[in-house]
Amino acid sequence: MILKKLTTSFIAAGAASAFFLTSCNSGGNATVAKNEMILTQEKDSIAPWFVGNKITKNGVVKPADSLVTLESDADFHLWSWQMFLWLMSQDDKAFVFDSAGFFDLSEQDELLPNGTDSKNVRFIRNGQAGMMAHGVLMSQDKEPTINGSLVYYGIHVNDTFAYYVSGQKNNDPAIVAMTDFPTTKPELEVIEAYAKKAYGANITTPEALAMEMKSSWVEITDEKAGKEYITTQAYIPVYKKDSTGKKWIWDGKTRRKAFLAMVGFHVVGSTAKHPEMVWATFEHEKNSPNANYKYDDHGVTKEVKNFTSAGLPIEKDWLFYDVKTNMKNANIMNMTLTTANDGSTIIKAEPSKSISAGSTYRISPYGNKPTEAKKNTLLRNINKSIRGQLKSGDARKEYFLVGSIWTDNGVPGVNNSVPIFAGSTKLANSTMETYTQYNNCFDCHTTQKGLTLSHIAPVIKPLQLPKK
């Protein structure tokens, strides 16, 4: 009854770290080897993650306890999976990440509280992150999209994040004394006390610590069209095309209601000893092909061939890849986005290109070099195990964890030090960092102290204080 013991232990600890008891070393190949061995036991149950301790279709999942120290690579990846399943749980028809206790970031950098009457106008960004240019992604003209779709992005934070950043912006002495995102119970209590004192608010899920998320979506005809996707309704920008077709302009105001299907999701949060945050990303399995990569099959290194030697994809059904395109010509930006001073947004075709779908593949499958067989194997096995346990018809089953990254020294840059990356050190989401896949999260989210780690925290306007 080993399985029962594992489960009991997991419930008691309430944390992913106890899930695979034998995977308790920190990082390194030895840990990977151990995890690999364990993760081939696909019956290890994720039932304790669910409310009621039973895996059910679309069942509500509990958040991972981020105050528990994550030790092994598997621990981090499992934290990511549990958080994803929790955030994508639906309660009263609202996803957790889109319900009370969470905020969406507006184009004006305001935190918009979620609520039953919110109009969900938040998935309106079309530009990707980028050091020098914001690339714009469009899907192929295939189901479930309508004639191909621009990809829309949303940015979301939880209440711990929102009150922490607001306290920093409002110069609350106790919050300002915290130089990093919270990782301990006492730090969490400071934020809870501030939320109560300044806003009369309670933190809804304190054990999740501070979290920020980014989501990517495509437009679909209706909910049914996206039955294998996590879907929502939102108001999206209406672009006007200029006469050349090389420029689409959104006035920053005009929107229309649309059905959207989620294609990607970043889960980012602080955990014990990791103020630099764990950065994880998920994608829909139909998004984009992986580059050819290696994995370990019971001690034998094997290769997964996703492209022929001529550079054409073997699998034909991809939302972001035209099967006639040679991979040499993939991941090329067709258009970029700029925001004009008057708030209007312009999508402009690159020289010699048109505003159209390109082809995208994942350069670093599982966020690792294609040749890193052991690390790839760990993620393959974790995905296989968890997705295998989710019930048919649960749309979360159609997504997979690309990978998670954190730093081994666990701290942001202090006194001119540099981070030692751990986990999926070449992590990128093919729908969000399509054209900057060569970077990992920390290349842009520099692990310096304080709010600069997050791109949104320094620019967010603090939550409005209640009138006295």
Add this chain to the structure above:
Amino acid sequence: MSYFDYPRLHFSGKFIADPSTINNYPANNLANGDLSKMQLYWNPDGTGDFAFEDCVVTKVEYADGSIATTKAEDSIVGESVSSIKNFMLSGAIVDLDPRQMMVSTLFGLNFQIGGDENLKGEFSSTPFNGIWNFPPTTASATYQGSMKNLSFSASSSSKYLKEIQSNAKLSINLTVTQYNMSPQLYSFNDNTFASMLSAGVPQLILDKIEDFKTFSQYQGQNHDKFGDIPTQRYVSKLLVKYLGRSDYNKYQEIIFSETKANYEPGSPFEFTKGLIVGTVGPELAAEPEFVVSSRVLVPSDSSVTSFTYFNVTGTDTGSKVQLNFANSFQIDRKSQPLGFNDVSDLYLARVSEGQVSQILHESPLPLSGSFLVTSAGFLQIDVDSDVSSSPISLVKKSDDGSYTVIQEENIDGYFLRADQFVYRMNPNSTGEYGKNAELKVYVYQYGQPVEDGVEIDISLNKLDMNGGTAISFEDAALKFESTKVKTVSGVATFKMSCIEPTGPFPNDLDGDVYNINYKFTNSSLAGYKFASGDSVSVHVYQSEVSLTGKEVLQQYGEIYPVMSWLTDEALVKERKGVVLSLLQQPLTSISHMPVTRDMSIAKRKLAIEWVESL
């Protein structure tokens, strides 16, 4: 209209200019990345960024003569003036070429005046001019350009924002001074290696950084010592590269502590920062982008090169004189806030045959104290005499009551200035940056466009690292339809074209760089004085390139450490999409790949073709 007109806003604060400097030394082009053979100069790892920091509106002046210096008088006062960060940079500061580093141009700089109530706009791609004031480690210069594509916040209580809203363009005058270009050095020599060993850095680690002893700012020239490496940022980068991240983290504190050299700041500001003051006024749509209709006071002492630009309008009782002193005087570095040095007892006067014939106002000009930062060096004063078409001077009163002329108006009230004064031209190409261009020289007398028929002629210098030497039009790759042109509506327009430069091209520098000097043909105006850098710079690139596209990008990776990954073909291949995008952005876009604005069309084409082939 211009920044001399109303409503006029002044601001001051700090600026950041973070140019990359390894490319300053042409021989670095051929060093194949061997740092022991390169001159790092003072900021090897510069990002190319230009930005404002802590700038605030200090004063607004309106057409009715009223002035606001407090928030109660206008809510815009005290609000920020900030550069808008696009991607990683606010603006990109780029030299034309190592042979011409005195016209550094700002590309893609957008900025915002005000906080929640604001205006935003795009600053033209503007080179500096009027550079002077060289204590050993700093300089002053002026950026004069336009701000376009204006937008305003939805509502505003600011009188200034309400009044300025009807304008499509703004005239921007920025003066940058007290720039600190003295880096912190870290000394890697036998002594510091011994001290690092004593402090606990293992010999094995020291062996890995032995090469650092051979790196230098200037290859031993100008009192430079080998092993003295500038900036913590660059040394960090080298240490991570040579030691790896783990050993870097383990030993970096000791290494920095033991190698940190004594530091003498180059100015009151931090490294790569300085003082900026700015004046903003309205501009008409049809007005030139860079030239402002004005008059000019020139120093009587020919060893001084700071000019004062001014304008005069008639009043019922005399004249209103508006003067921009922002780049006119030395700065007193000990003053707080920073102000001008020795500007007491200055007056505007009429001067005849070297003698003061009339002092135009009673009290001395109020230029001392906080004047520079609160008024951005800009002064308006009513005088009792009509000087709208007669020359004035700036004089200093001595204790004995006598006057010394400090600055005098340029000959016969003339002012001439090329509008665009930096060109990038490519033979065998058409369109922007192609083989044809127009040079427009604006000519004013007492602030008004001159009558038709005033002839301007030009001469050429070819620039090298030691300066310039005269070159005949026949021998130059830069050609002119005519070298003597008469003004029409106050403008002399020269049609330029270029042919393939024939070299030699030492150190793989691309093409030729020319200075066009313009002047009046009329010999009686030979005494007209030109401000420092008051000429036109033209880079004529080669269209015939012996390098491959791969070699082109590799060279850029070697001389611009911020893009050092360009030397790695695998990384370029991995980043193919974004490299292609950045190389094809317009030069004026902030998204253009950093510091490749000095790349010829031919080289860019080769580079693009190579990247596409990967």
